[in-house]
Amino acid sequence: MRTNWAGNVTFTAAEVVTPATAEDLRALVRGSSAVHVVGSGHSFSPIADTTGTLVSLAGLPEVFEVSGSTARVSAGMTLAALAVHLENAGLALHTLPSLPHITVAGAIATATHGSGSHSLSGAVRSMEVLRADGSTVELTSPGAVVSLGGLGVVTAVTLDVVPSFQVEQTVYEDVAWTTLLVQLEQIFAGAYSVSAFVDWQGGATLFAKHRVGDPRAAFPGRPASAPVHPVPGQPALHCTVQGGVPGPWHERLPHFRAEFTPSVGEELQTEYFVPRTRAVTALRALAEMSTVISPLVQTCEIRTVSDEDAWLSPAYDRDSLAIHFTWVPNTPAVLALLPRLEEAIAPRPHWGKLFTVPPALLAARYPQWDAFRALLTEHDPKGVFRNEFLTRYFGSSASS
Incomplete structure (x- = not known):
């Protein structure tokens, strides 16, 4: 892997390695001066880059162990693969993102949120982390969950799980912009998961995912007569089943089917969080x-x-509205526009998407910023897992 999924980031790593065993991984980390883990490559920022060794966990033996209401799983497992294991055990995650193709650790480390009103990081009970000296620690602090890859190599994660459930998905078209604004709270409270897709030209389309057995609320607009893709004009072949047909949670909560690569071609992404x-x-x-x-x-x-x-997490300590942009692949034009948007709404951005908020402004929007900086120094004093992205926002390590 030399570029990310979108092709807008070219990794500067001297080498890319996929260890086959835990001992191979440990030896690699202990012998490296600069290491960072890459997941599925679905980040649009250089958050996973390093000038040293870029590590993929895809080759490690799979871990899946259920204990009561928790599951211990491989950090490098994709959410699609995890969902199948859980469903076979009669269990579920409380949420899944639009793309089930991303890895467990990658989604958690960047605070990727999902369907419903929660992020995946909120389900974390503990994480097993391999540090630069080869030692393994179990971390439970809320400060360690969204780590941006800076505390070490997360090798396994223990997650809260719930009994499996069924979901039906209905799309509502032709919702007026004014209706969306006036009824915002009612609309987003109307189903287990609600997404409003807007084109900024006057209307909205609602994707409502109802948990079977929950009370049903009325939605504005009209039910779509045929399957709808979130990107207007694109065929809906790769989308999860719509039309109110019940199905397992993991086959309805994402927008895209796990068996397909959900791409309309090259694209860029930005996501901003503002207080509700x-x-x-x-x-x-x-x-x-x-x-x-x-x-x-x-x-x-x-x-x-x-x-x-x-x-x-961009949703730390406050209920938030997440505004996600899928851009055309014009990096200069998008990067030129972002400062205007950021000045207008003063957001916390998604760590794995494109943004331009300066470090000082971003630090002021996170009450625990300095505490996380101290956590980085505590767990990685030599800066082995520090990269240009982390250094830009949190400074270099004391020992590097």
Whole structure:
């Protein structure tokens, strides 16, 4: 792997290694001066890059162990593979992101949120982390969960799980922009998971995922007469089943089927989190810039995320609205636009997406920023897992 999935990041690593055993991984880490782990490569920022050794965990033996209401799983396992294991055991995760193709550790380390109103990092009970000296520690602190890969190599994760459940998905079209704003809270409370896709040209399409057995709420708009892709004009072949047909949680909560690569071609992504108390204000501010957003955006998804205690989660300590942009693959134009959006809504950005918020501004938006900086120094004093991305935002290690 020399580039990320989208091709907008070329890794600068001297080598890319996929260890076959835990001992191979341990020896590699102990013998390296710079290491970083890459998951499925679905990040659009250089968060996974390193000038040293880029490590994939895909070759390690699989771990899946259930104990009561928790499951201990391989950090490098994809969420799609984990979902099959859980379903076979009669269990489920409380949420899944739009793409089940990403890895467990990658999703957690970047605070990727999912369907419903929670992020995957909120399900973490503990993590097994291989440090630069070859020792393994079990971390349970909320500060360690969203680690950006800076504390060491996460090799296994213990997650909260729930009994398996069924979901049915219905798409509602032709929802007026004013209706979305006026009924924002009711719409997002109307189903287990709700996504509003907007094109910034006056309307919205709602993807409502109802947990079977839960009360059903009325939604504005009209039910779609045929399957709908989140990107207008794209065929819905790769999307999960719609039309109100019940199915297992892992075959409905993501927008895309696990057996297909969900791409419309090259793209870029950005996601901004704002407090729910500022949701409508932020959306109005972005709507005022619709003439500059529309030419660059393929689609924009709006979802809600509940507050959580992971220090570097964009939803830390506050219920949030997440505004996700899928851009056309024009990096210079997108990067030129982002500062205008960020000034207008003052967000916390998704760590694995494109953003330009300066370090000082970002630090001011996270109450535990300095505490996480101290955690980096504690667990990686020599800066083995520090890369250019982490150094930009948290500084270099004391010993490097």
